[in-house]
Amino acid sequence: MSDHQHNDHENHHHAHGHSHDHDHSELSETELRVRALESILVEKGYVDPAALDALIETYETRVGPRNGAHVVAKAWSDPAFRDWLLRDATAAIHSLGYIGRQGEHMVALENTPQLHNVVVCTLCSCYPWPVLGLPPVWYKSAPYRSRVVRDPRGVLAEFGTTLPETTGIRVWDSTAEVRYLVIPMRPEGTEGWNEERLAALVNRDSMIGTTLATSPNELAAAGDPS
């Protein structure tokens, strides 16, 4: 069970979302502590090593923002689904098979030219796992959690997002077990696109509200084959 413990070391960018810089010895100390904890929990029979692997595999391969992109693309192309999603997001999202932990009570928020929605959890890291997967580091970081409730336009600018002054901003602080999914505005120039093509425009951050959906031009520039 320990043969996968070092395989992504090259991905370690020390990007923990705050200014504290971990030197190597500190990192090793944490690694050793986690390894000790895991071996004690297994030795005591509290956790099943195979269950740990199954949990990791679920969030690494099955649950991620593609799920949410599917929901949004369907809402863009199917008015009845959009209405259902806005009325009862839990049921509408569950109907596509995205269900469970951290998505038990869902609410969908539709962005319009008049109103832009942004989601945060200032107290911890509440995030709709079944549709977006695990949250990125910035979502859990002090700069985002502290500032987006007070200066959302400033935070959005750090994502390269500028909204018209006339667009109101509504910030949703996920203080309970209700989880929020933003439906970004459908980009122009996508008339007649099917759900699958549309889904490629729905980037993760647009479903949190810190960016807009990807435009067809941006998608082409990124070299996406779809």
Added chain:
Amino acid sequence: MNGAQDMGGQMGFGPVAPEADEPLFHAAWERRVLALTLAMGATGQWNIDASRHARESIPPADYLSKSYYEIWLAGMEKLLAERDLVSPEELDAGKALTPPRELSRILKAEDVAATLAKGGPADRPVDREALFGPGDAVRTRIMHPVGHTRLPRYARGAPGVIERVHGAHVFPDTNAHGLGENPQWLYSVAFKGTDIWGPDSDPGLSLRLDLWEPYLERT
């Protein structure tokens, strides 16, 4: 509690730094911490509110110097010690020093998918009516409980309007401390930016928070 976790409106943390093509984990141990946290959560030895409280009880200087999964690790260590599951001495020794406690639930690999799909719904039936309805003017209470709460500091003592009734949900303020689920009506409450931040607020800003009935009073 007024811990370091209650970040809304704090200043001085600098800009947000989104990472392009961010990996799901930044070190191998992070994925182990995630899995251990979920697997131990499934034993039912604590609930989600208790685990949030364990993390927010980390002294502020420690909390702010830890990465997110380091906070999870510290919270889990605290819960394991409090429940006599794993002692700090065992962690230092790297091996079990006392016999295990008998746990009634252990998450098995074959049950992972079903357990995650089931999740942990927080809504509960209650036999009393909601005190407030959509459109009602309310004010959040001024309160500084030493225990767990989900009313952020920045939103205390503020006027708002009930927008939606979510139903009755488990009340974190008691559930975190083993004092029962004590379900309370939960509302989505609308606030104007200027009522929270004063005249400096972005005039186009409004906020929505999910707040339990005991956090609110009628105005």
